[in-house]
Amino acid sequence: MAMKVKELADLVGISVRTLHYYDEIGLLSPEEITDTGYRLYSNDNLEMLQQILFFRELGMPLKEIKQMISSSSFDKQVALLQHQKMLMEKRSQLDKLINTVEKSIKHMKGEIQMTNKEKFEGFDFSQNPYEQEARKRWGDEAVDESNAKVAGLSKDAQKAVSEIYTKLASIRTASPRSEEAQTAIKEWYDCLNNNFGTYSLDAFKGLGQMYVDDQRFTKNIDQYGEGLAAFMCEAMKHFADGNQK
Incomplete structure (x- = not known):
């Protein structure tokens, strides 16, 4: 069933203005625009929006996302597998940071002793x-x-x-x-x-x-x-x- 732009925005948790902008730059255009000007989004649109938001969550610029999803070689399933891999790597880094926080709390309470190296495990400042x-x-x-x-x-x-x-x-x-x-x-x-x-x-x-x-x-x-x-x-x-x- 087709969804209007406000319904889609509420479902996903993004603003209507963001969806309008995605349409303006050709990143995600609705399946249909009615004679009265309503944008209608299909299930295919929803799947593509999911892909876009996965890429965004990983910090990828919209210009690069558009180039990738517009490519004739773009495969949604392959992309999902890549998302999974990158998110797991991201989770691994977060787990290290959480562990460092937990150990730091115990260190402050005098329950354990941390080395200086351990105090900074999980941080990555290799680039800005x-x-x-x-x-x-x-x-x-x-x-x-x-x-x-x-x-x-x-x-x-x-x-x-x-x-x-x-x-x-x-x-x-x-x-x-x-x-x-x-x-x-x-x-x-x-x-x-x-x-x-x-x-x-x-x-x-x-x-x-x-x-x-x-x-x-x-x-x-x-x-x-x-x-x-x-x-x-x-x-x-x-x-x-x-x-x-």
């Missing part, structure tokens, strides 16, 4: 995916400058960032093109340029795209409100396009 992506997009110099500024960010600046996210979250159900949304997103643009280096309009637009392409960004931003990352992406795109000379 956020920084790697940023370096690829904007270059080493811009990221180094941003890192230096983040490290020295004042409490007032941190508060300002949080307040802007909170304000944007409160209006995320409105149109990203609305005057209210564009005023708020300009505050974010100014905040970035005042605290994190120089952002051109194109870089600002590209950053907004990263908010939805990279699940790690999406999760952090959506802590302020489900669907905020997608809302900011659209608002930042409209702001950048509207202010190009």
Whole structure:
């Protein structure tokens, strides 16, 4: 039985705006759009959405997901087996971290003694995916400058960032093109340029795209409100396009 977009969003636990965005970028289009404009999703759509969310859970960007699931060689069963393998590896790392926490508690109580090496079992800092992506997009110099500024960010600046996210979250159900949304997103643009280096309009637009392409960004931003990352992406795109000379 076909499902409307709100029914699917409620079933899965994601926002309607996210499903609309997936449709806009050609990642997941509904089986049918009625004459009255209702999006109808089939069982095949549901299975493909499950695949997409598995990939997202593993931190894969939307662009790469789209390339994979659009390939003629894409096999759902093979993909599920791969998901299983990667999730088991992820679970193994989490189990190690849980074990380290449990041992640390016993160590603090004086029940056991931990070696310094044991205190850090399960942690993996071999790479910083956020920084790697940023370096690829904007270059080493811009990221180094941003890192230096983040490290020295004042409490007032941190508060300002949080307040802007909170304000944007409160209006995320409105149109990203609305005057209210564009005023708020300009505050974010100014905040970035005042605290994190120089952002051109194109870089600002590209950053907004990263908010939805990279699940790690999406999760952090959506802590302020489900669907905020997608809302900011659209608002930042409209702001950048509207202010190009």
